[in-house]
Amino acid sequence: MENLFGLLVGIAMGFLIQRVRASSPVVILQNLRLENLGIIKFMATTIAVGMITVYTLNLFIPDMLHFDIKPTYLVGVLVGGLIFGVGFGLGGYCPGTCVVGIGEGRRDAWFALAGGIVGALVFTLVYESVVAPIVEMMDFGRITVQDVLHVPAIAAALVIGTLFLVVVKLLPTQVKRA
Amino acid sequence: MTSPVPAPRSGMPAWASLGIIFGLVGAASILLFGPIGVSGTYPRLIGEAARAVDPAYAASNPYLVKMGSLFRAETFLVLGLVIGGFLGARRDAVKAPKVELPHPGHETNAKRYTEAFLAGFLILFGARLAGGCTSGLIISGMTQLSIAGFVFAAGVFATGIGTAKFMQAIRTGAR
Numbered sequence: 001m002e003n004l005f006g007l008l009v010g011i012a013m014g015f016l017i018q019r020v021r022a023s024s025p026v027v028i029l030q031n032l033r034l035e036n037l038g039i040i041k042f043m044a045t046t047i048a049v050g051m052i053t054v055y056t057l058n059l060f061i062p063d064m065l066h067f068d069i070k071p072t073y074l075v076g077v078l079v080g081g082l083i084f085g086v087g088f089g090l091g092g093y094c095p096g097t098c099v100v101g102i103g104e105g106r107r108d109a110w111f112a113l114a115g116g117i118v119g120a121l122v123f124t125l126v127y128e129s130v131v132a133p134i135v136e137m138m139d140f141g142r143i144t145v146q147d148v149l150h151v152p153a154i155a156a157a158l159v160i161g162t163l164f165l166v167v168v169k170l171l172p173t174q175v176k177r178a
Numbered sequence: 179m180t181s182p183v184p185a186p187r188s189g190m191p192a193w194a195s196l197g198i199i200f201g202l203v204g205a206a207s208i209l210l211f212g213p214i215g216v217s218g219t220y221p222r223l224i225g226e227a228a229r230a231v232d233p234a235y236a237a238s239n240p241y242l243v244k245m246g247s248l249f250r251a252e253t254f255l256v257l258g259l260v261i262g263g264f265l266g267a268r269r270d271a272v273k274a275p276k277v278e279l280p281h282p283g284h285e286t287n288a289k290r291y292t293e294a295f296l297a298g299f300l301i302l303f304g305a306r307l308a309g310g311c312t313s314g315l316i317i318s319g320m321t322q323l324s325i326a327g328f329v330f331a332a333g334v335f336a337t338g339i340g341t342a343k344f345m346q347a348i349r350t351g352a353r
Contacts, residue, residue, distance in 0.1 A: 005210040006251030010258020011265070012203045013214065013313075018266025020196045025294075029280035032335075032342035042193040042200070043316065049201025050321035054208050066212040070309050070319055072326040077315075080308025081333020084301050088334060089341025091297020092280045094312040095305055096216035098298065099256055103263025104274040108294040115298025120220035122299075123306045124228075127241035131307060145323040156323055173191065 014100045023100040025092025025108070032089050035176040041168040048164035055157035073139040076131070091115075204321055211251045213322065215314030217305035219256045222248040281342075283349030308333075 020042050021027040030036040058065055088094060093101065093112040101109030123131065145160065146153040207214045221241065226248045228236035236242050267274050279285040305311035308330050310319060316334065319327020 002211040002251040003249075003254045005207075006254035007258045007261075009203060009207045009210070009214060010255035011262040012258075013200070013255070014259035014262020014264075015266045016196050016200045016203070016262070017259070018263045019269070020192055020200075023263060024274070024278060025280040026278045029342050029345075032338045033346055034339065038191075038193045042197040043312075045194055045197025046200040046204060046317055047320045049198050050204040050317070051323060053202060053205035054321060055323075057205070057209065065208055066210075067208065067322055068213050068318075069322055069324045070315060070326045072324070072329060073309075074329065077308045077326045077329045078333045080304045080306070081315075081330040082304070082337045083307065084304030084311065084330075085334040085337030085339075086341050087297040087300025087302075087304060089338040090300065090345065091294045092278075093294065093297060094216075094301055095220065096256070096259055096311065096313050098294075099216070099259040100263035100266075101274075103260040103265075104267040105276065106274055106278070107276040108278065108290055111291045111294035112298035112301075115295035115300075116220055116302040117223065117298075118295075119299035119302030120217075120306060121224050123303050124221055124224050124239060124241050127239070132240070134307070140325070143325045145325065145328075148325065153323065160323070168194075173193065 013096070014103060017097055017100045018104060023093075023097045023104060023106070023109075028088070028092035028097075032092075036174055037171055038173050041171060041173060044164045044168045048161040048168075051157040052161040055154045059154060069142040069144055071139060071142050073135050073137065075137040076135045079134065200317075201321075204317060208318075208322075213314065213318030214255060215252055215310055215318060216256055216259070217302060217311035217314060218245060219248070219253050220302050221245045221306060222250075222253065281345040281349050283346070285349065 017023050020039065022039050022042065027036070027039060031039045054065065091112055093109065095116055098109040098112035098116065102113060144153070146156045149156065204214055222245050225236060225242040225245055228239070228242055277287050277290055279290055301311065305315075308315060309326065310330065312334075315327050315330040320331065
């Protein structure tokens with residue numbers, strides 16, 4: 001049953017990513033050059049709506065939610081993000097959008113997927129020697145904003161979610177003519 | 179050049195309406211099986227291949243053991259992305275281009291393929307080091323208010339914006 005849910009969520013995600021043009025490297029690069037902020041605003045809206053929804057549900061049906069907070073091993077998460085950003089700015093794809101791009105018939109998306117498989121392979125090979133020591137550095141565990149600020153989760157979700165929505169409402173979408 | 183974001187049909191721009199729906203889909207995912215995430219499927223694929231070719235090595239690699247079997251909801255999610263992308267593209271009057279050249283200035287298709295391959299390598303290596311990608315850490319992580327999601331997003335946009343501007347500078351400068 002979970003696999004069917006996964007498939008359905010994936011179809012919905014792929015459809016939405018394609019419709020908003022997030023699977024287009026041209027559009028991603030326009031966003032990263034800060035010429036058009038449509039995808040950044042889309043992501044911020046998604047996150048805001050998601051956090052307010054899940055933490056509201058958490059007030060009523062906490063046992064039915066499958067939260068999975070990833071650990072904050074600060075050095076590894078930050079360095080991983082910095083490496084990811086170089087690839088994102090170079091290719092305009094992320095691990096999911098290149099798969100959506102393949103569904104759309106984009107040929108360069110296959111090259112990004114192949115590069116990703118090789119990247120995952122190399123990562124697997126160097127994990128024990130190179131990665132594991134980095135992951136152990138400054139590991140704060142599965143911490144959240146509400147843990148750090150000692151506030152109720154719903155309060156943090158409402159404040160941050162609202163802040164995101166206000167910022168995306170105020171920001172222009174088209175900054176510079178492409 | 180065509181408009182990057184489809185023209186709004188109602189009063190609400192596409193990024194807003196699609197963002198609201200995507201946020202609800204992400205919340206539904208947490209309700210149904212768990213937060214959305216894509217990049218873990220790549221090493222799980224490597225794991226299945228390794229178990230088929232050299233089961234002893236696969237059992238001795240701590241990362242492959244940690245990531246576990248490919249037969250799980252996240253893998254079906256990735257399959258769904260292909261179908262969703264296909265269905266989305268069918269609604270467009272014009273087919274998606276086979277290759278797009280996202281950086282301004284001179285660029286060839288061959289150069290673009292090399293660039294896409296290298297970029298794919300970097301995003302997967304970076305995502306696995308951090309423990310997630312745009313979906314697992316930025317979308318799902320920040321949705322759940324995980325500190326890791328905010329830290330990862332800061333890193334991604336710092337070098338992402340820097341690299342995009344750098345590519346623009348060297349490509350247009352070299353023309």
